Amino acid sequence: MKQEAGACWRTRFCWGLLLACLLALAGCDGRLGGDGAVRLQQAQFASVPGNGYTAPPMRADSGQLPDGPWTTTPLPHVQSRELVPSANAAVATATDWYRLDLPRLPPAPGQHYLYIPRWKTIGQIAIYGDGRLLYRSDSSFVHNGYNHPLLVRLDDTAQAGVPATVLIRIDRLRSSGSALSTVWAGDARALIWRYQVRDWLQTQLPYMGSAAFLAVGAFSLAAWLGRRRETLYLLFFVTSVVAYVRTLHYYVGISRLPVPDDWFEWVTVSSMLWLLVLFHLFLQRLHKRPQRWLTVALLVLTAICNLVALPALSAFPSVVLTAPLFYMAITPLAMLTFGYALRNAWKTRSREVWMMATWIFAGAACGIHDVSLQNNWIGPESMYLFPYAIIGMFFMFTHIMFTRYMGAISEVEQLNEGLAERLQAREAELAQSYQRLRDVEQREMLSQERQRLMRDMHDGVGSSLAMAIHTVEHGSLDDVQVAELLQDCLDDLKLAIDSMEPVEADLLLLLATLRFRLAPRIESAGIRLSWQVQDLPALPWLEPGSALHVLRILQEAFANVLRHARASAIRVETGVSPDGGVLVTIEDNGCGFSPQAAAEAGATQGRGLRNQQRRAQAVQGEVRWTSGPGGTRFTLWLPLSRAPQPVA
Amino acid sequence: MPSSPSPDSGTCIRVAIVEDDAHFQASFIRAIKAAPDMQLVGVADTRAEGLALLDASPADVLLVDLGLPDGSGIDVIRATLARWPECGVMVSTTFGDETHVMQSIEAGAAGYLIKDSTPGRMTDEIRSLAAGGSPISPMIARQVLQRFRHAAPAAAPGTPATAMAANPSTLSAREREVLGFITRGFTADEIAALMQVSHHTVLTFVRRIYSKLKVSSRAEAIYEARSRGLLAD
Numbered sequence: 093m094k095q096e097a098g099a100c101w102r103t104r105f106c107w108g109l110l111l112a113c114l115l116a117l118a119g120c121d122g123r124l125g126g127d128g129a130v131r132l133q134q135a136q137f138a139s140v141p142g143n144g145y146t147a148p149p150m151r152a153d154s155g156q157l158p159d160g161p162w163t164t165t166p167l168p169h170v171q172s173r174e175l176v177p178s179a180n181a182a183v184a185t186a187t188d189w190y191r192l193d194l195p196r197l198p199p200a201p202g203q204h205y206l207y208i209p210r211w212k213t214i215g216q217i218a219i220y221g222d223g224r225l226l227y228r229s230d231s232s233f234v235h236n237g238y239n240h241p242l243l244v245r246l247d248d249t250a251q252a253g254v255p256a257t258v259l260i261r262i263d264r265l266r267s268s269g270s271a272l273s274t275v276w277a278g279d280a281r282a283l284i285w286r287y288q289v290r291d292w293l294q295t296q297l298p299y300m301g302s303a304a305f306l307a308v309g310a311f312s313l314a315a316w317l318g319r320r321r322e323t324l325y326l327l328f329f330v331t332s333v334v335a336y337v338r339t340l341h342y343y344v345g346i347s348r349l350p351v352p353d354d355w356f357e358w359v360t361v362s363s364m365l366w367l368l369v370l371f372h373l374f375l376q377r378l379h380k381r382p383q384r385w386l387t388v389a390l391l392v393l394t395a396i397c398n399l400v401a402l403p404a405l406s407a408f409p410s411v412v413l414t415a416p417l418f419y420m421a422i423t424p425l426a427m428l429t430f431g432y433a434l435r436n437a438w439k440t441r442s443r444e445v446w447m448m449a450t451w452i453f454a455g456a457a458c459g460i461h462d463v464s465l466q467n468n469w470i471g472p473e474s475m476y477l478f479p480y481a482i483i484g485m486f487f488m489f490t491h492i493m494f495t496r497y498m499g500a501i502s503e504v505e506q507l508n509e510g511l512a513e514r515l516q517a518r519e520a521e522l523a524q525s526y527q528r529l530r531d532v533e534q535r536e537m538l539s540q541e542r543q544r545l546m547r548d549m550h551d552g553v554g555s556s557l558a559m560a561i562h563t564v565e566h567g568s569l570d571d572v573q574v575a576e577l578l579q580d581c582l583d584d585l586k587l588a589i590d591s592m593e594p595v596e597a598d599l600l601l602l603l604a605t606l607r608f609r610l611a612p613r614i615e616s617a618g619i620r621l622s623w624q625v626q627d628l629p630a631l632p633w634l635e636p637g638s639a640l641h642v643l644r645i646l647q648e649a650f651a652n653v654l655r656h657a658r659a660s661a662i663r664v665e666t667g668v669s670p671d672g673g674v675l676v677t678i679e680d681n682g683c684g685f686s687p688q689a690a691a692e693a694g695a696t697q698g699r700g701l702r703n704q705q706r707r708a709q710a711v712q713g714e715v716r717w718t719s720g721p722g723g724t725r726f727t728l729w730l731p732l733s734r735a736p737q738p739v740a
Numbered sequence: 741m742p743s744s745p746s747p748d749s750g751t752c753i754r755v756a757i758v759e760d761d762a763h764f765q766a767s768f769i770r771a772i773k774a775a776p777d778m779q780l781v782g783v784a785d786t787r788a789e790g791l792a793l794l795d796a797s798p799a800d801v802l803l804v805d806l807g808l809p810d811g812s813g814i815d816v817i818r819a820t821l822a823r824w825p826e827c828g829v830m831v832s833t834t835f836g837d838e839t840h841v842m843q844s845i846e847a848g849a850a851g852y853l854i855k856d857s858t859p860g861r862m863t864d865e866i867r868s869l870a871a872g873g874s875p876i877s878p879m880i881a882r883q884v885l886q887r888f889r890h891a892a893p894a895a896a897p898g899t900p901a902t903a904m905a906a907n908p909s910t911l912s913a914r915e916r917e918v919l920g921f922i923t924r925g926f927t928a929d930e931i932a933a934l935m936q937v938s939h940h941t942v943l944t945f946v947r948r949i950y951s952k953l954k955v956s957s958r959a960e961a962i963y964e965a966r967s968r969g970l971l972a973d
Contacts, residue, residue, distance in 0.1 A: 582856055589835050593879050604878035604925030611927070612861065623925055 128198060129207075129278030129286070136191035137165040141266070144183055148218035148228050148261050157189060165190075168210075170468045173269030185215065188270065190260040194277050197254055203280040204254045207287050208242040210472045213270035215263040219244050221255035234353035235345035239294055239476065243287040246277070271472035290475075295343035298479030302339035305332045305486040312493065324377050328493055331370045335482050338363035342479050354403035361401055361415050365394040365422055372429045374489065379436035379445045386432060393425055416467060430456065444492050451488055455481040544637050545588065551703075552584040552644075580651075583609060587647060591640035597630035599674060599730070600666065602639055603646070607664075610650055614662065617654055622663040628674050633711070633734040641707040642730070645715060648700050649678045649726045657682025657724060669729060676728040684719040753870045756782035756799040758790035758816055759832060760809050764855050768803065768832075771859035778866065787811035791819050798824035800870050803853060805832050806840055814847045821848040828869045838879045845950050851875050873943025874950050881922035884949055885911075911949065918945045 138157065171188070197204055206226075211217050216236060218228040227244045229236050247254050258277075264270040276283055309332025316325035341360045349356055369390050376382045397418050430452045437445040458477035464470045560577045563569045569577070590605045603625065614621050634642070653659055659682030669675045701717075708715045713730040755778050759765045765783065772780045781799050784790040787808040802820050806813040817829050831844040831852045841852050851874045853865050865875060876884075888911045911919070914935075921931045932939045 579856070586835050589837050590879065593838055596882075598882075598923070600924050601878055601882055604923055607925045608877050612858070616858070623927075623930065625924055627924075 127278075127282040129276050129282035130195055130197070132167060132192050132194075132275045132277065134164060134166050135169070135260075135275075136162040137169065138162050138189045138191075140187045140189070142185045142187055142263070145185055145215060145233060145263055146187070148216070148225065150225055151223050152218075152220045152225070152259055152261065153223040162191065167274045168272060168471045168473055170271045170472060171264070171269045172468050173267065184266040185263055186266050187261060187263040190262070190272060192258040192260070192275055192277075194254065194256060194258060197277065197279070204246040205278065205280060205283045205287075206242075206244045206246055206258060207276040207278075207283045208244075208260075208273060209276075209286075209290055210238075210241065210273040211260075211262065211271065212238045212468075212472055213262050213264040214268040215265065215270070217242075218261040220259040220261070221246055221252075222257055223259070224252075224255075231345055231348045232353050235341065235349055235356060237346035239342050240346050241287055241290045241294065243283065269468050271468050273472045294475050298339050298483070299343045301479065301483035301486060302336045305482070306336045308486070308490055308493075309333060309336075315497075324374075324496065325493070327370065327374055327377065328489055331367070331374065331489065332486075334363050334366050334370060335486070338367055339479055339482055342476060352403070357415060358398075358401050358403055361418050362394075362398050364419065365397055368422060368426055368429065369394050371485075372433075375429075375433045375436070375445070375448055378442065378448065378492070379433070379440045381436050381439070383432060386429060390425055390429065393422060397421060416463065419463065444495070447488055447491075451481075451484055454484060541636070544640070548588055548640060548644075552588065553581050556581045556584060579613070583613070583647075587643045588640065591636050591643055594636070595634055595639055597632050597634050599628050599631050599634060599642070599676075600625060602634070602642060603664070603666065603676065606643055606646055606650075610647070613654065614650070619654070619659060620661045622661065624663060625666045628666055629668065629732060631674070631730065631732065633731075638711045641711050642713075642728070645704045645707050645713075645728055646676065646678070648704050649728075652700060652726075653678070653680045653682060653724070656685065659683075659723060673729050673731050676730075678726045679723060681723040684721055684724050686719065751777075753778045753801060753866065754781045754799045755779065755801045755803070755866060756784075756793055757803045758784040758787070758793070758808065758813065759803065759805045760785050760807075761805065761855075764805075764832065767859070768862065771862045772866075774859065775863045775866075778863065785809075787813070787816055790816040794819055794823040798827055800826075801828045801830060801866050803830045803832055803866075804849075806844065814843065817844060817847045817849050830866070830869055836877055838877075838883055841877075841880055842883055842953075845880075845953055848954050850947055850950060868943055871940060871943075872947055873940060874947040875943075876919075876922055876946045876949075878923050878925060881919040884953060885916070885919050885923070887953060911952065915945055915949050918942060919949065 138161065140157075167190075169190070206219065206221075213236070215233050216229045219226045219242075226246065226248065227242070231237055246252075246258075258275075260272065260275075262270055262272065276286065309329040312325045312332070313329040316322060316329065319325070337359060341356070351359075372387065372390055376387070401414070401418060430449075433445070433452060434449045437449040455478075458481040461470070461474070462476050462478045465472070465474055465476060556577065560574060560581065563577070564574055586609050587606070590602075590609065593605075595601045595605075607621070607623065611621070650662070653662055657680045659680035661681050663677075663679045665675075665677040665679070667675045667677070704715050708728065711730065712734050713728060716727045716729070718725045718727075755772055757765065757768055757780070759768065765785075769780060769783065772778050782793045782796060784793050787810045790804065790808070790813075802816075802824070804813040804816050804820075808816075813831065817831070820827055820829055828850045829844075829848060831841065831849050832855055833840050833852050834855050836852055836854045844852065851865065851869045853862060857865070868875070917935065918931060921934065926934065928942045929939055932942045935942070
């Protein structure tokens with residue numbers, strides 16, 4: 093932001109420098125021989141009083157002019173104005189004649205000009221070369237293009253040479269005064285650029301400045317329409333419009349205006365007053381110390397001035413003539429406003445308010461200068477400076493709005509940044525707590541798995557090995573039987589390992605693994621295995637713990653057939669049960685048994701059956717036996733889904 | 741499981757062994773010596789000795805233990821395939837568990853032998869391997885299916901089946917069918933009947949699948965994490 097402000101100041105400095113150069117250029121005092129231009133600083137003057145305006149004659153020879161005594165007068169020449177107009181001010185006129193004898197100009201055929209930096213009257217101007225009309229102003233009497241410098245071709249027709257004498261006719265209201273600057277004569281090369289620079293500075297630059305102000309004002313209006321709360325934008329827009337209106341009179345009037353002079357003058361004077369009010373309101377926004385009474389007083393006074401000056405109501409003959417009075421009326425309040433602004437600038441020490449205060453001084457200086465120029469208190473050679481004060485104000489306001497705008501953006505950015513940071517922090521926290529939770533879960537799962545395996549080792553391999561050692565020590569079994577017992581241990585271990593492989597809810601894969609492990613035993617027992625399986629629905633609950641239960645239940649069923657049934661064939665079948673669940677059936681053609689009797693006997697087989705039931709319960713399944721002389725049919729029913737409960 | 745005699749019983753199967761477990765080594769040597777169609781051409785106790793064996797003339801079947809006292813049997817598998825490209829490498833394992841077997845197959849092994857097998861079964865497995873077959877368990881079949889899961893599930897229409905079978909990054913429809921049967925618990929004999937091919941053909945299917953697994957294992961390592969999906973075939 094600082095840098096941008098710096099850039100803005102630099103820009104203004106550059107503008108100022110350029111301006112200074114141009115002013116120096118405009119005022120530069122060229123002499124004949126230097127660049128082919130002659131500056132005429134004295135003239136013969138005669139004034140003829142009249143009553144009302146008359147059209148300039150077609151030809152005017154100084155010899156034919158009324159015998160009024162010609163006096164020598166220096167240029168610039170000023171007739172001062174009546175501050176308080178007299179009763180007949182609107183009709184009492186005078187026609188002033190200036191006679192200029194041109195020196196011999198160097199030959200430059202068809203290239204000679206007369207250049208008048210400023211003329212000023214309420215009336216009209218006409219220029220004659222050797223008695224022949226060369227130029228006349230053609231617009232209203234008030235807004236007659238007085239702020240436009242004049243460039244008149246001296247040798248503008250085929251046979252015309254450079255005239256020896258130039259007559260300038262200016263008619264005016266006797267009360268309003270008039271002025272004529274020095275007059276230049278010379279060739280195009282020497283005069284055209286002087287004219288152009290002056291014209292650019294006096295009319296075109298103010299015009300461009302106010303147009304640019306208006307454009308930025310339109311942007312500001314759009315911003316306000318989008319955000320109604322930001323009334324500063326609206327204020328800026330209104331200021332730009334009023335400033336535009338105020339600047340109009342500096343550059344219009346070279347041709348006739350579409351509105352009556354009085355109304356145009358009224359608008360011009362009013363806009364100055366409103367500009368002051370707006371400036372005050374803008375300042376208040378900046379220093380945030382509103383002074384209600386001052387605002388009200390300004391508004392009331394401005395409104396009164398506006399009303400009094402209304403051409404329809406006016407008691408005065410013409411606003412044109414009374415404009416200085418209004419400016420003077422508002423001056424004390426303006427001083428108060430600016431003084432107050434300066435005090436606030438001092439108090440708030442805000443850079444913006446300081447900037448405004450600095451402008452106030454510059455603006456006031458311009459204003460004083462312009463009033464002096466308007467009232468012919470200073471020479472007419474000078475230019476109106478207030479347009480530049482408005483351009484300065486434009487840059488200042490734009491800078492302030494821009495600063496606000498950038499401030500708002502960077503605030504939003506900071507907010508977003510803060511938000512992103514907070515979000516990131518929350519995310520990190522969440523990730524951390526999730527990680528902790530996962531760690532806890534992981535530890536719990538490991539501990540559960542360890543317990544499960546330890547229980548299985550204890551009940552399965554551990555007890556089988558203990559039994560094997562016991563029997564070997566007592567010599568109650570032969571080597572083959574010991575080998576068989578140990579083989580059982582190894583099979584137990586293999587199934588425990590298989591149970592740890594994820595089977596992904598696939599019961600058939602679990603059965604396949606069981607078959608793969610038991611096949612050598614079944615084969616060596618000379619039993620034919622008939623594998624009649626069909627695809628089963630997925631069992632989502634089939635995690636390693638449950639898988640081992642299922643494996644052990646079925647392993648025991650096969651072991652029972654191998655140990656006790658004396659069968660020659662086993663048939664394994666799978667299917668979906670009508671009550672929604674899956675069935676695994678193991679059927680043999682052995683001698684059969686009574687599950688009741690076996691259970692009551694409390695023998696090894698009985699314990700095996702109880703184990704199967706216990707494990708089936710643990711997975712919320714069921715085991716059933718039907719046995720007869722034709723063999724035994726073992727059925728394991730398993731649910732498709734399980735009520736949530738800890739795995740046993 | 742296979743119990744048929746070697747299809748080319750006329751020639752002698754040259755067998756070598758790298759095994760540090762003295763008991764298993766002894767029982768294995770006994771089984772080989774008892775088989776009339778086999779000849780034991782080398783015995784090593786360690787990885788270093790195993791690698792030294794490769795200087796001799798090639799064997800038809802090499803049996804390797806993964807856990808050797810001076811290093812991994814995987815190195816021996818790789819070296820063997822480099823020196824004896826025609827040799828069938830068999831890993832001896834206690835449990836035939838997925839982790840060990842898959843690792844060996846990816847290194848280039850053609851089969852595995854469970855240590856507590858009977859002598860008869862051992863020699864059957866060796867003959868089957870020498871004849872170009874490979875053993876497989878349901879868990880391993882499922883694992884293989886998962887490895888190839890990301891590839892085209894079946895031959896695209898218009899693609900010749902042979903081209904499909906030759907493509908090392910995909911399994912052919914027939915190969916998938918075999919693996920599917922195995923995960924459902926069917927034996928090689930049963931699968932041969934169901935698919936109306938010979939027992940031996942089924943086992944050569946498995947061998948071809950293993951060699952694809954070996955080729956693709958490296959290239960597809962990046963897919964491993966992804967391919968831990970479902971088995972449903």
